[in-house]
Amino acid sequence: MGPGDLFPREAEEVAPGAVHLPDRLSEEEQHKLLAACREWSKPPAGLRTVRLPSGGEMSVRQLSLGRHWYPYGYAPTVVDGGGEPVKPFPGWLGEWARAAVDAAAQVAGEPVYGAGPCAVPYDIALVNFYGDGARMGMHRDSDERSAAPVVSFSLGYACVFRFGNTEGRGRPWRDVELRSGDAFVFGGPARRAYHGVPRTEPGSAPPELGLRGRVNVTVRAY
Template identity: 55%
Template structure:
């Protein structure tokens, strides 16, 4: 793990280098499979008519501005949420909020055994009893964003879910400047973080509904071994929606 744990805001935890290179390679390969049609990587048109500069693919449920549905832009059923990604996200919550000393999963983190996660993948009391939704964290959806060179994302809140469980964010490829703001407005105060490939950011509790976005990516900063142009970001969430 590169560097040390940081808590840029109450409820927000950054664990640099949480994913080792092998884990990053596995996730990049998985993202390429998820990106294939049908229900693959696509551009997103906002209600204002503009197009987002990132492209995305959804797992579990399809995200659109501003909600979720079962079918993707091409009319195909959305790809299922991978159980191994859910296990990885539950381990991430344990790492962020206590009870674990490593990640570890088929696709996931390098490191230790992730104590605090039960045999069924559930997060125990050590895995965040003081953070809303952490102890009973059951992720069921994910959004994979691809940032080509020059792409960014404006400050926004993740409010389309029906629960306040934490959001797990994994970075792959090029570094970016990530802006973590406050819960009331898109204006200051905010904190700018450099997120690098392999970094884990979890935001829950007081930071769950903070405005956040990507100010810019830093082209050419990815490990060439990843074979990746631009940046991939995987956010894993608990929707609270009935199926």
């Protein structure tokens, strides 16, 4: 719940299998995750600019945990850079992701992620840093062999998160505001849906976090 909110924001199923969990991370957890991201961003295999096969560059800077993502696949080392081994995926981040999936299942009210508590062996993550003016075009997370739900945690600037459909990058889609501490889970029928971030809201980060920009950590199973 932000300082300008009269009522707490409610968790919501945005599309079948896609659930927004506002304020999922406590202030303490946000600080823990941000401190970890700052350590992970250091060389070797730290924060980098991603170059696309077309020759362009992503405006979002990125690093990988567990396995290195490059367009469009995974490798144990930074194959499109200096060849350094990727940093390990921390077990506690997998625990946070499984707990978020369980919380999302309660909101969805149906076993879209499978029966019983989440037991996904989460083992990889992408950390995306959005500076002022950075954005992410519509894409889908289709390079993983696993169909396990993706769990996204947000820190810093609020953003417009555009969640679309599985057929293409165009409409229909739904725009959702993600704020610092929010989680977003998508799996089941929504696992291959196109999604993106058309804009962030500079200056909207919690002052106590000490972050200029947006950090997004997406947890996946390879």
